[in-house]
Amino acid sequence: MKPPQPQAAAARLKKISPLRPALAIVLGSGFHHALAELHVEKNVAYADIPGFPQPTVSGHAGELYFGRLGQTPVLVLSGRAHFYEGHPMERVTFAVRTLAAFGIRDLLLTNAAGGLNKKFRAGDFMVLTDHLNLMGVNPLRGPSAPGLPRFVDLTETYDAKLRELLFRAGKLARLKLQRGVYLAVSGPSYETPAEIRAFARLGADAVGMSTVPEAVVARQCGLNVAAVSCITNLAAGISRNNLSHAEVLETAERVKQSGAALLKNFAELYLQ
Numbered sequence: 665m666k667p668p669q670p671q672a673a674a675a676r677l678k679k680i681s682p683l684r685p686a687l688a689i690v691l692g693s694g695f696h697h698a699l700a701e702l703h704v705e706k707n708v709a710y711a712d713i714p715g716f717p718q719p720t721v722s723g724h725a726g727e728l729y730f731g732r733l734g735q736t737p738v739l740v741l742s743g744r745a746h747f748y749e750g751h752p753m754e755r756v757t758f759a760v761r762t763l764a765a766f767g768i769r770d771l772l773l774t775n776a777a778g779g780l781n782k783k784f785r786a787g788d789f790m791v792l793t794d795h796l797n798l799m800g801v802n803p804l805r806g807p808s809a810p811g812l813p814r815f816v817d818l819t820e821t822y823d824a825k826l827r828e829l830l831f832r833a834g835k836l837a838r839l840k841l842q843r844g845v846y847l848a849v850s851g852p853s854y855e856t857p858a859e860i861r862a863f864a865r866l867g868a869d870a871v872g873m874s875t876v877p878e879a880v881v882a883r884q885c886g887l888n889v890a891a892v893s894c895i896t897n898l899a900a901g902i903s904r905n906n907l908s909h910a911e912v913l914e915t916a917e918r919v920k921q922s923g924a925a926l927l928k929n930f931a932e933l934y935l936q
């Protein structure tokens with residue numbers, strides 16, 4: 665059987681709604697409440713988009729929305745496929761290739777992450793300035809994608825203009841946004857304190873299990889990328905507590921209004 669094609673998935677999306685947003689947002693933990701602000705025009709389950717994987721983690725729905733945040737048309741992806749679920753990288757990044765085929769120009773990725781930077785507190789938000797890929801794989805490994813660069817430049821993975829919009833959006837929401845380097849691990853175990861000490865020496869400010877594959881593939885496809893983390897916990901050995909998914913979800917719930925306001929303001933500024 666032929667593997668699923670992003671072009672076919674994009675063609676399916678185009679039949680669902682005449683709306684043609686230039687901006688897409690992927691919601692991670694801490695940001696799902698943005699859906700409460702979204703004026704939904706149409707939604708579709710990932711199960712009904714050919715090639716989209718079904719998320720299996722609680723707190724990660726699998727639904728794509730056509731709608732408006734403020735006045736701005738957006739595609740919102742609620743839920744993502746993680747590498748730790750066992751998907752190959754092609755599946756983890758399939759949605760991003762679909763967005764590119766659909767005609768999306770700008771992609772905002774959001775996630776939950778553990779904080780390494782000593783200045784960070786649980787509940788802070790961090791705009792990504794760069795990343796370290798320690799997932800052990802590169803999402804572009806494999807046959808080369810026709811018409812796309814084999815060797816992708818990642819000097820400016822996270823777009824300066826979109827980053828600036830995030831900071832302005834944060835200010836409008838009276839949030840002080842942190843900035844820093846996101847280090848991606850494959851998970852699903854959390855890190856050891858020794859790993860966290862090593863990652864801090866490598867220059868990481870936050871650690872998480874997503875986003876980097878999507879950002880790299882988006883850059884290969886020529887999309888502009890921005891990303892923001894909800895620091896749901898302090899990383900292992902920095903936190904006084906042991907780590908748990910329950911703590912991640914608790915913090916995400918506590919700051920959900922802020923996460924939603926940040927994304928709404930971003931979408932509104934994006935239009936101007």
Ligand code: HPA
Nearest residue numbers: 776777778871872873899
């Ligand atoms: N480590 C890795 N991924 C995470 C964490 C963490 O501490 N918190 C939320 N996602």
